[in-house]
Amino acid sequence: MFGPGVLLRWAQEGAILVATKPISSPVKNAEIGELLEALAQHAQRPVEEALALPPAVYRSAPLLAHETRQIFEREWTCIGRLAEIPAPGDYLTFSVAGQPVVAIRQADQSVKVFANVCLHRCAKLLEGTGKARRIVCPYHAWTYTTDGRLVGAPQMDSSPGFSIEGQALAELRTTFWEGFIYVTLSEEAPPLEPRIEGLREVVGRYRLTDYEPVILENEIWDTNWKCLVENFMDAYHVFKVHRKTFDPTNQSVQRTTMHEGGDQWAYHTVDAPADDSRALAHPDNTWLEGDWRRTVTLAAVFPTHTMQIQPDMLWYLSIQPHGTDQVAVRWAVSIPREILADGDREALVKQWGELLRAVNEEDKGIIRRVREGVNFGSATQGRLAHLERNLWEFGQYYSRLMTA
Ligand code: FES
Ligand SMILES: [Fe+2]
Structure with missing residues (x-):
């Protein structure tokens, strides 16, 4: 696979005869720019003059990437209910902005949400819902406790300098509201509860x-x-x-x-x-x-x-x-x-x-x-x-x- 820039250079040098142009971000940026301008106006529209959103916001792939950055990576997402994981070891998985997360009921009855991603080579650890005494990675069996600590890594004794000590799954900011579990990938997101009081x-x-x-x-x-x-x-x-x-x-x-x-x-x-x-x-x-x-x-x-x-x-x-x-x-x-x-x-x-x-x-x-x-x-x-x-x-x- 050659990138569009390479193809363009070859075209300029006459190495190929077919004229090509970069599949470039300028096109995408123009599209996003116009849409964002329309949305800025939309945000000013009073309820008495309410219109549907511009149709292009539902079909634009570049805008979806912008939504991921502006909304899904920043906001609070409901991933399930506390009552869906009532007992220690019960878990439910979800995907937030395309990133796999898992909520697990702890031995002390609290609920924690972790990145559902192995510390070795990033395999997704758990799928769906279920109950786990330990979390065992399906790829090479690195093993974690339900509170996220790495406690086993087969054969890794032969990797100089490696230690499981102090290694743990990343824990995400989590909040509970009326029995729902919310998480955010952002450190800066303002707390949810006051915003929906x-x-x-x-x-x-x-x-x-x-x-x-x-x-x-x-x-x-x-x-x-x-x-x-x-x-x-x-x-x-x-x-x-x-x-x-x-x-x-x-x-x-x-x-x-x-x-x-x-x-x-x-x-x-x-x-x-x-x-x-x-x-x-x-x-x-x-x-x-x-x-x-x-x-x-x-x-x-x-x-x-x-x-x-x-x-x-x-x-x-x-x-x-x-x-x-x-x-x-x-x-x-x-x-x-x-x-x-x-x-x-x-x-x-x-x-x-x-x-x-x-x-x-x-x-x-x-x-x-x-x-x-x-x-x-x-x-x-x-x-x-x-x-x-x-x-x-x-x-x-x-x-x-x-x-x-
Ligand atoms: S990716 Fe999880 S043990 Fe290798
Ligand atoms: Fe409906």
């Missing part, structure tokens, strides 16, 4: 730490990551896309209330369906009061954590880009303990699993079509509806970070 006042009512995990899935969907975040916060599409699942009585618009969010979060609420078929607090739930006993909260902690919180269920998504046209999705469901204790657990899990898989299929299809649509060169920025207020908040956040 306004959202805690809403979410805290439900006592999510008492919800028990029952479903956890990892999938790749065909769309840009922003299409999925926006879709989850979009209260407008429900009456059309989910008319067979979430909204069979065609009442979603009347049941929805949009709320003002913050710099890093947004939410809206939806009343339980009038037929009392779901989203009701159990009689043993004495902490939700008044209308909150039948209120669903749909919230996002930007950039990529979305959640639907009901008195009878929690459904959350942790989202990461997978190129510009695919997205890695962790989606998981938890059910309050008092509801599991009172009902047929298996039937409840089956019922929620079937409903949310059907909803996912409906969303998957539509956001794939959006991703295909933004490929059109002169696709425009459409006007947002009032039920898309949370997309405006996301757009403000996104534009601000991208142009910082």
